[in-house]
Structures are given as structure tokens and as C-alpha cells.
Amino acid sequence: MKELIKIKDVHKSFDHLEVLKGVSFEVNKNDVVCLIGASGSGKSTMLRCLNLLEVADSGEIIVDGQDILHTKDINAYRAKVGMVFQQFNLFNNMTVLKNCMLAQQKVLKRNAADAQEKALYFLKKVGMDSFAHANVNTLSGGQKQRVAIARALCMDPEILLFDEPTSALDPEMVGEVLDVMKSLAQEGLTMVIVTHEMSFAKDVSTKVVFMANGIIEEQGTPQQIFEHPTSERTKAFLARFNR
Amino acid sequence: MGFFTDCANILIKYWPSFFLGIKTTLLIAFSGTIMGLALGLLVGGIRAIKLDKTAPSSAKMIKKVYDIISWIYIEVFRGTPMMVQALFLFYALRPIFNWTYIPAGIFVISINTGAYMAEIIRSGIQSIDIGQTEAARSLGMSNMQTMINVILPQAIKNAFPSIGNEFIVNIKDSSVLMIISITELMFQAKSIAGSTYKLTETYFITACVYLCMTMTTSFILNQIEKKMNHSKTTLPQSDTFAKTMNLAKEQEEHERTY
Ligand SMILES: Nc1ncnc2c1ncn2[C@@H]1O[C@H](COP(=O)(O)OP(=O)(O)OP(=O)(O)O)[C@@H](O)[C@H]1O
Ligand SMILES: [Mg+2]
Numbered sequence: 001m002k003e004l005i006k007i008k009d010v011h012k013s014f015d016h017l018e019v020l021k022g023v024s025f026e027v028n029k030n031d032v033v034c035l036i037g038a039s040g041s042g043k044s045t046m047l048r049c050l051n052l053l054e055v056a057d058s059g060e061i062i063v064d065g066q067d068i069l070h071t072k073d074i075n076a077y078r079a080k081v082g083m084v085f086q087q088f089n090l091f092n093n094m095t096v097l098k099n100c101m102l103a104q105q106k107v108l109k110r111n112a113a114d115a116q117e118k119a120l121y122f123l124k125k126v127g128m129d130s131f132a133h134a135n136v137n138t139l140s141g142g143q144k145q146r147v148a149i150a151r152a153l154c155m156d157p158e159i160l161l162f163d164e165p166t167s168a169l170d171p172e173m174v175g176e177v178l179d180v181m182k183s184l185a186q187e188g189l190t191m192v193i194v195t196h197e198m199s200f201a202k203d204v205s206t207k208v209v210f211m212a213n214g215i216i217e218e219q220g221t222p223q224q225i226f227e228h229p230t231s232e233r234t235k236a237f238l239a240r241f242n243r
Numbered sequence: 244m245g246f247f248t249d250c251a252n253i254l255i256k257y258w259p260s261f262f263l264g265i266k267t268t269l270l271i272a273f274s275g276t277i278m279g280l281a282l283g284l285l286v287g288g289i290r291a292i293k294l295d296k297t298a299p300s301s302a303k304m305i306k307k308v309y310d311i312i313s314w315i316y317i318e319v320f321r322g323t324p325m326m327v328q329a330l331f332l333f334y335a336l337r338p339i340f341n342w343t344y345i346p347a348g349i350f351v352i353s354i355n356t357g358a359y360m361a362e363i364i365r366s367g368i369q370s371i372d373i374g375q376t377e378a379a380r381s382l383g384m385s386n387m388q389t390m391i392n393v394i395l396p397q398a399i400k401n402a403f404p405s406i407g408n409e410f411i412v413n414i415k416d417s418s419v420l421m422i423i424s425i426t427e428l429m430f431q432a433k434s435i436a437g438s439t440y441k442l443t444e445t446y447f448i449t450a451c452v453y454l455c456m457t458m459t460t461s462f463i464l465n466q467i468e469k470k471m472n473h474s475k476t477t478l479p480q481s482d483t484f485a486k487t488m489n490l491a492k493e494q495e496e497h498e499r500t501y
Contacts, residue, residue, distance in 0.1 A: 051381055053377055053380065055296045074295070075385055076383065078380065078382065078383040079382065079383030080383075082382075085374060085378065087374050089372075089377060089378035091379070093396045093397050102379075102393075103383060106384055106392065107383040107388075108383075148378075155383065
């Protein structure tokens with residue numbers, strides 16, 4: 001098993017608020033890692049440090065052998081690490097298709113024909129190809145999120161990061177997004193997912209990381225975490241979901 | 244003879260002068276607005292860029308200097324009367340550019356408008372959700388690519404009412420350029436008044452002509468705006484005209500709800 005991400009003793013503060021207090025964990029190739037934990041525990045911050053939307057204050061983040069805290073070409077690095085946001089963040093001034101083509105053309109310098117072919121391929125994969133020419137503002141939340149996933153996939157990322165991809169969705173749309181993510185997991189895409197969907201984490205992930213107050217309280221396989229948690233905090237947190 | 248007969252006679256006799264004035268006013272106002280917009284996009288766009296924390300310190304230094312210079316430009320041109328700017332720039336730069344009146348007028352109005360546009364564009368940019376930037380950056384796009392492809396198109400659309408308002412302001416405020424002998428409408432009006440000695444009538448006609456121009460422009464801009472069907476915004480605007488327009492609109496809405 002190839003180690004793709006190695007996070008070692010990462011610290012991050014906002015002004016005087018220490019949000020990450022020494023976080024370490026690894027992600028192997030083809031892993032699906034779910035980050036769980038209470039609100040404010042630092043999950044989003046950890047994820048954002050991974051693609052440099054936030055810069056860790058200290059520690060080490062090695063991705064595919066590259067020390068990203070000291071990388072020269074941030075944009076090239078980011079192109080390899082996709083990110084899917086809670087609020088979708090589709091480009092409002094473009095059609096669905098253009099959303100998926102823009103970065104391919106600007107960052108990877110693909111020509112329009114290749115970019116379009118790729119975009120349509122992944123839009124089809126998430127079931128949104130028939131909306132290729134739609135204005136993004138006319139889509140439902142679930143549709144937007146599937147487009148956002150396709151947009152990230154178009155960059156052929158080695159890793160895909162998700163920050164609560166279903167938290168802004170109406171309940172009836174959560175399933176369609178989780179299904180897409182499930183099929184990506186089955187294809188072996190490496191993913192790091194911040195989520196409150198415990199049953200998804202249980203079924204799909206290869207590793208669960210439970211964060212509390214800026215540290216990793218416990219990590220392990222879904223069986224270990226969900227069925228035999230050792231830490232009291234983990235137990236208390238999970239108890240809230242099992243009621 | 245009645246007031247309106249006098250007006251009609253002046254109009255019949257002097258319409259070519261009025262017409263020339265209108266043409267010059269529109270030319271100066273329009274080109275000044277377009278060039279001001281271009282200037283504002285450049286100045287305001289760069290002002291709105293936030294460098295990454297990881298950017299080299301030399302880049303941060305340059306940005307800092309740029310911010311200070313652009314701040315001075317914006318404050319000076321928004322904080323002094325255009326008439327003073329016109330006189331100062333016209334005489335100060337005449338030895339260098341050796342210019343004729345019309346280019347000088349367009350230059351002055353462009354620079355003046357640019358200062359307002361820079362602020363309009365900057366707040367237009369700031370009104371765009373940060374998520375748009377984060378999404379673009381997370382795909383590997385640079386600061387500049389993000390600005391040009393994602394942020395500016397949305398910012399311009401949001402700021403369109405304010406941008407259009409600058410055009411209307413320029414139609415009116417270009418009248419101060421008669422001080423540097425630009426043959427726009429106000430200049431023509433003054434010389435007509437001088438030769439007819441019918442001051443009230445001449446300036447009454449002039450006011451009507453200005454009103455026609457601003458109302459027509461406002462109507463056209465509203466049509467364009469409707470086509471773009473964007474949401475309402477509250478962006479800085481450069482004078483009372485916009486405020487009264489908004490007031491009227493608000494009043495209308497107020498009346499409608501009761
Ligand atoms: N840019 C920022 N500036 C200041 N404080 C921040 C910033 N981003 C996050 N924080 C703070 O850091 C703490 C951790 O935030 P983070 O978003 O990482 O939590 P989270 O685990 O993702 O929570 P949630 O489940 O609510 O998304 C919070 O207290 C938050 O207020
Ligand atoms: Mg979060």
C-alpha cells in the first residue's frame with residue numbers, strides 16, 4: 001500500500017485561537033478517510049491545510065513525496081488535489097459545461113475540444129450530462145454538488161477532498177450525492193471526507209479519524225471506531241448519532 | 244412675446260450649435276466613461292487582489308506600495324472638484340502633451356471617472372462570495388486567472404447600475420469642462436446666451452436638453468439591466484443623482500406596499 005499523504009504534528013492558529021494542536025495521520029493510495037468530530041473541532045481547517053487554502057503554522061504535510069508546506073508551485077500542486085465544498089461554489093457566471101472546462105483549459109492547458117470531451121465524460125458519470133448547457137443557478141442543491149464533483153474530477157486529481165458535501169442539501173438530495181461518492185470510492189479514488197453522515201462513513205470509508213478540540217482523539221478502521229471505540233469522547237460523540 | 248415663443252425662436256435659430264454641443268457632450272461623457280471603466284477595472288481589480296500568505300515578500304512589498312499609490316489617486320480625484328482637476332491638468336500637462344481641447348477633456352474625465360470606477364469595481368469584487376475564489380484556487384487557477392475569468396465578470400454584472408450611473412453623472416458633469424473651452428453643450432449654451440441676451444430662455448432649453456439626455460440614457464441602461472436581470476446592489480456612487488434616483492425608486496416601492 002502506497003502512502004500518499006503524511007501529516008505530521010500540524011499546528012494551526014487563527015490569531016490566538018489554536019485550532020489544530022498537533023495533528024498526525026496518513027492516507028494511503030485508494031484510501032477513503034472520513035474525518036468526523038464535533039463542530040469547531042478543526043476538521044475543515046485540517047482539510048483546508050491539505051490544499052493550502054490555509055497554511056499550517058508548523059508540522060509537515062507530505063503529499064506524494066512532496067513537502068507541500070515548502071512547495072514552489074502551489075497552483076500545480078492544487079491541480080492534483082481536488083476539493084468539493086459544502087456550498088458547492090460553482091462559478092455563477094458560467095454554464096455547467098464551462099464550469100467543468102475552465103480550469104482544464106487555464107491550468108492544464110488542454111484545448112477546448114479535449115476539455116469538453118472530458119467534462120462531458122465526468123458529467124455523464126455524475127448523471128448531469130443532460131444539464132451541460134444549463135445555467136448553474138437553475139440547478140437543485142444535489143445537482144450542483146454533483147456538478148462540483150465532476151468539475152473536480154476533470155482535473156484528474158490524485159486526491160479528492162470533501163468538506164461536508166451533503167450538509168447544505170435537503171434530505172432528499174443527500175442520497176444522490178453520496179451514491180456518486182460511493183462509486184468513486186469503489187473505483188479506488190483516494191478521498192478525504194469531512195462528514196456528519198455516519199452510516200456513509202461506516203459503509204464506505206477505509207479509515208475513520210475522530211477529531212476533538214484540535215487533536216486526533218482516535219483513528220482506525222470503521223469497525224474499530226464505530227463498534228469498539230476506546231476513548232470516552234469518541235463513545236460520547238457516537239452515542240449522539242446512534243439514538 | 245411669451246417665454247415659450249422666445250425659446251422656440253432660439254431653438255430654431257441656434258439648433259446647430261445645440262446639436263454640436265450635444266454631440267461633444269455625449270462624445271466626452273461616453274469615451275470618458277469607457278476609459279474610466281477600463282482604468283477602474285485595472286486599478287480596482289489589482290487593489291482587490293489579496294496575495295497568498297505564501298507569496299514572496301518582494302511581491303507583498305510591491306503590492307503595499309501599489310495600494311498606497313492607488314489609494315492616493317482615488318482619494319485625490321474623488322475629493323477635489325472636477326473643475327479644479329480640469330484646470331490643473333490642462334495647464335500642467337499642456338507642455339508635455341501639447342494637446343487640443345477635446346483630448347484634454349476626455350483625459351480629465353477619464354481619470355476622474357477612473358477613481359470612482361476603481362472603488363465601484365473593488366466593492367463589486369468584494370461583494371462576490373469568497374467561495375468563488377476558493378473554488379477557482381482549489382482547481383489550481385492563479386490569482387490573476389481567478390480574477391479575470393471568475394470574479395470580474397460577476398463583479399461587473401453586480402456593479403452595472405453604478406457603472407451606468409457614472410455615465411449619467413458624466414453627461415451632466417462634463418459641463419464643467421467648458422472652463423477649459425471644450426465646446427460641449429454648456430459652452431454652446433453660454434455663447435448662445437451671450438449673443439441673444441436671452442439668458443433665462445437659453446438656459447431653460449439647455450436644462451431640458453440635459454434632462455432629455457440623462458433620462459434617455461437612464462432608460463436605455465435600465466433596459467440593459469433588465470436583460471441582465473441581476474439583483475439589486477448597494478455600491479458607492481459618485482453624486483446626488485444616483486441618490487435621488489434610488490430615493491424615487493424606494494418611494495415607489497413604499498407606495499406600492501401600501
Ligand atoms: N479563518 C478563520 N479565522 C478565525 N477563526 C477561524 C477561521 N476558520 C476557522 N476558525 C475557527 O477555528 C475553529 C475550528 O473551525 P473548523 O471550521 O476547522 O471546525 P470544523 O470542525 O470544520 O467545524 P464544523 O463541523 O462546524 O464545520 C472554529 O472555532 C472556528 O471558529
Ligand atoms: Mg467545517
